[in-house]
Amino acid sequence: MSNTTASLGRQIDSAVELQSVVRTMKALAASSIGQYEQAVRALADYADSVELGLSVCIRSAAAAHLITADSATPVEGAIGALVFGSDQGLVGQFNDVVADHAGEALAGLSPPPMIWAVGERVQARLADAGLSLTGSFAVPQSVTGITALVANILMASEAHISAGDIGGLYLFYNQLSPEGGYGPVSHRVLPLDGCWRRKLAERTWPTDKLPEVIGTSTATLQALIREYLFVSLFRACAESLASENASRLAAMQRADSNIDQLLEEFRVTFHRVRQAEIDEELFDVIAGFEALPREF
Incomplete structure (x- = not known):
């Protein structure tokens, strides 16, 4: 014609x-990147306070054994893994990159890992890689939705940890790089390794007023560990969303x-x-x- x-x-x-x-x-992607990066920066002060509290608690010999584990020590039981991706398309290789990274780390493990996917698109990529999923979550559409997502993740993971189904929890997500773009990273949040514990125990208290744990150190430690998990999950989700929008921005520029x-x-x-x-x-x-x- x-x-x-x-x-x-x-x-x-x-x-x-x-x-x-x-x-x-x-324009929306560019503004969203700044929004999620600001959320990560705003979380830094709270994360610092949580780590200071943990540094006090883990100095107690009675509580230290509850969280000590070497990074090189194999985790007993199945591994729990949380893979952050996207619900929407037009993000280039964003989901492929994080799914491939998680697949390489989790393939062939015995017993098989329990995997939760955040996002429909990455869920499909993980299924294509032959990984069976325990559950999935929807990706929040704004910073305000991250807190609800983290609460749901904590409820699901704590139930399996309490039942002894999983012995460790790993996070897989994309993170913005200083050179521009993004890349996949992984982070073990449970069990807390001995190297991390020693660094916190050696941390200097910022004032000359030495802190004191009120109540039982075990209860306080458990509460602070829950807050540490909240911070870790919130940061991973926010950084994943920032990377998603960076990938979408690059795709829209092309x-x-x-x-x-x-x-x-x-x-x-x-x-x-x-x-x-x-x-x-x-x-x-x-x-x-x-x-x-x-x-x-």
Whole structure:
């Protein structure tokens, strides 16, 4: 089907509308990145307070044995894994990257790991990799939704930990890199390893007023560990969402550039076809004029 000025005009209008949508998505993705990065920074002070509290508790010989475990020591029982991905598309290789990273770490483990996926897209990627899922969660659409997600994750994981179904909990997610872009990372949050405990125990208290644990050190320690888990899960989710929007921003930038190129091709073709139509009309006029009988 040959191009006409009418059909090319419609194609140009459609491309312009699509570019408007792409640029709106670019703006939303860019603003979302800053929103989630700010949430991670805001969490830093609270995380520091939790770690200070833990540093006091784990100095107690009675409580130290509850959380000590070497990084190199194999975790007894099945491993629990939480993989953060996306519910929505247009994010490039975002879900593939984190799913491949988790698949390499979890494949072939015995007993089989218990895996929870955050996001429908990454859930499908994990299933394609042959990993069976214990459950899934929806990705929050804003910073305010992260707290509810973390609460649901804690409820699900604590039930299995209490029942002895899992002996450790690992997080897999994408994290923004200083050089730009993002990359997959993994983090063991349970059991808390001995190296991490020793670093906290050696931490200097920021004031000359030495702290004192009120009540039983075990109860206080358990409460602080729960807050540590909350901070770890919140940070992982926020960083994953920031990376998701960074990937979407990059995809939209490529789409915007491609649409610009396509529009330029459409406009060049439109002007060429329009000029051909004008020339054809002129030739018809000239031919008609020359066919008129001449009177002398």
